[in-house]
């Protein structure tokens with residue numbers, strides 16, 4: 001019997017619906033259940049042919065368990081190695097190489113020094129940072145958000161340099177990105193499963209949480225096709241089996257805003273009944289496909305085109321412009337040639353210093369003071 005397991009955290013509706021749906025399909029020799037673990041021994045084969053991972057971003061123990069399962073052949077959805085390596089800033093950088101429009105974005109050293117570092121750890125950073133150039137490039141208002149984050153946590157809209165330094169001063173050890181605001185006329189959140197099943201969901205982020213999927217955007221068939229092409233391009237380049245991509249349309253051009261969501265919200269109460277049904281059905285269908293395709297004793301993970309191209313020592317620009325990956329919309333500002341994305345998670349070190357919370361400083365000319373000696377860690 002090939003077992004499909006689901007590993008999950010606080011979500012309530014999706015895991016059970018997923019298991020029930022797989023089992024209701026009565027595929028010979030395939031069953032689904034909640035993953036159950038009572039020990040993790042190195043190199044030991046897991047009981048599961050396929051595991052859908054909905055929670056290892058929050059539980060490092062699970063991430064370790066999943067890598068151990070993967071090395072013995074379990075098809076883990078999503079690839080735990082890639083998920084560990086990826087983050088939003090890399091994602092944006094990669095997209096610039098494959099021709100997917102993304103907002104102008106820069107990476108910022110954290111406001112506080114990471115634990116167990118000192119000023120000496122940041123001798124390669126120049127103080128002050130080149131804030132004038134950064135602010136001129138990004139413009140205001142802008143968005144500031146963690147380079148590895150989700151769930152709208154620590155996402156700020158910043159209106160000017162002074163506002164930026166005040167808000168950056170609240171971000172502690174988080175590594176943030178500063179990003180051009182895309183003033184959009186339409187917004188879409190798109191599920192992508194197995195890099196072939198795509199569900200484009202009109203989404204209005206300016207509505208209160210429970211009404212965000214109540215949006216009246218109606219893409220034409222041609223626009224829908226264009227959006228689907230971008231979603232497939234992004235997820236195929238990165239190598240996610242299960243992801244959501246947020247696209248904001250400005251002057252008709254779709255910009256990828258948030259596309260590093262390997263455990264996307266799938267709660268019935270939040271996505272609505274129709275979207276919930278779609279995701280349950282396609283996740284079940286895809287997990288069964290992966291169980292059937294499973295080959296014992298070998299790697300059964302999905303690896304994205306970026307990794308494959310890199311391993312083959314081919315130029316990343318090869319990822320752009322192939323028929324399947326043709327950018328649906330021309331970039332406005334000619335950004336090199338191709339773009340790719342990658343996502344990373346977590347712990348980064350930023351210099352405490354860098355952006356001295358200008359608090360006191362007249363936001364004025366930007367240049368925040370270099371690391372405040374002590375950088376008093378602020379509690380969030």
Ligand SMILES: Nc1ncnc2c1ncn2[C@@H]1O[C@H](COP(=O)(O)OP(=O)(O)O)[C@@H](O)[C@H]1O
Pocket residue numbers: 103143145149150151152153155179180181182183205206246248257258
């Ligand atoms: N560059 C941007 N331009 C316009 N709106 C943005 C931008 N970045 C984020 N937002 C808004 O903030 C919301 C949360 O940001 P997002 O990047 O999706 O972070 P998270 O991963 O936490 O969901 C988005 O859904 C969007 O409404």
Ligand SMILES: [Mg+2]
Pocket residue numbers: 151152246258
């Ligand atoms: Mg988002």
